[in-house]
Amino acid sequence: MKKLAFTIFICCILNISFSQEKKDIKFDKQKFLKELSDNACICIDSINTFDKIKDSIASEISKCIDNQVGAYQMGIKIDKIKDLEKEAKTVDGKKQIDISINFNPNSKEYKEYYYEIERYLNENCDVIKSKMKSNDKLSAKSLSKNSLALEYYNKGLDATKENDFEGAINYYKKAVEIDPEFAFAYDNMGICYRRLENYDEAIKAYEKSLKIDPNGLMPLQNIGVVYIYKKEYKNAIKAYERLGEIQPNNPEVFYGLGSIYAQNLNDLEKGLDNMCKAYLIYVAQKSPYRTDTEQFIQMLHSEFKKQNKLNDFNSILEKNRIKTN
CATH class of the missing domain: 1.25.40.10 (Tetratricopeptide repeat domain)
Known part of the structure; x- marks a missing residue:
């Protein structure tokens, strides 16, 4: 299984819907999911469906979602950093916290994050279904030469x-x-x-x-x-x-x-x-x-x-x- 591990020493390394009040970090999961899904929706809207089969269109939509999965994983896992801190090792007086981000698209963990974004898009991104409904694959007589x-x-x-x-x-x-x-x-x-x-x-x-x-x-x-x-x-x-x-x-x-x-x-x-x-x-x-x-x-x-x-x-x-x- 392909995994990429990050060692996090400071909690606030990403600007992804986190707000800090004193020592508390508040994370709005739904807002974060919306932000990343909106990015994927913009990507999907830019897909040119003309003269493409549905498999090809679906593959391009999937890539738009894939581009957001890593960030979504990291955001969710950083939100759980307090739980990880309890079991973290101390190195040179600092607690070392390892956060593993799974980029294997065939793994159960990756699919869970992927499907969560996909479900949100199906409910909130109108263009995703309009792209899949496209039937513009050309044949010899699809379009006129006149x-x-x-x-x-x-x-x-x-x-x-x-x-x-x-x-x-x-x-x-x-x-x-x-x-x-x-x-x-x-x-x-x-x-x-x-x-x-x-x-x-x-x-x-x-x-x-x-x-x-x-x-x-x-x-x-x-x-x-x-x-x-x-x-x-x-x-x-x-x-x-x-x-x-x-x-x-x-x-x-x-x-x-x-x-x-x-x-x-x-x-x-x-x-x-x-x-x-x-x-x-x-x-x-x-x-x-x-x-x-x-x-x-x-x-x-x-x-x-x-x-x-x-x-x-x-x-x-x-x-x-x-x-x-």
Whole structure:
């Protein structure tokens, strides 16, 4: 295990939310967590997601969090310096206190600090999920080579940002009139229709995009969501399975299936099994969506407990090699 040990002789070596009154050091953990998480959020906001797969985006988000873990560890451990002082050795009349900072990302200790920052970000940093929702990975027909079609498309994006979804749809329609194979224009048209709760038109837009690019990730992921809104759960399952055929290790396939089975079809076992698979992939990808899946599994634990099925719950977790806690 890779560790870096620091020997601290003076408590106040860092300016990290500590305030000193006489000999007492007051440490506001929540304020400190907020400061470091805000730094990570700024870093995440600067990530360029264009033409990147989700694994790459998740990796960059993870690096932003990694950059704050060491400081967070040190702050928490310095706050406990009084406890360490009791067992400290005296050298040349001074107490020597060793504080070990663990930089091994695979260690349990490191993960605890990492996950604490990650959970805070998921609750308080809006950009973290908007970055992960990006589906701008290009294919040959994702964007148009026609300058006028691109101009209308960009106007559509601007209108979408202003929540003018009807105006945005009109711009996207103009873009596809000029270039009928402009897949991203249909994708964004589908999003706008979905936000207007015009689900049938949203599906039509996504299907037109998929005729142009059968492997388009945005329409494949979003069409399942639209079917859930329409309460057409069998169609939603087919949509996620269709995505799974193209991307067998896409965690959103399993998250979507798990959600449908557990929340809409009252099949807790299938719901939990799929959610476990999503969780493991999110962990491997260092995706911030890990926390959402973790919370969903905790919710399912409560449901299994109500139905006196905790043995089934534990069995499914064991099958997926997830340790119960």
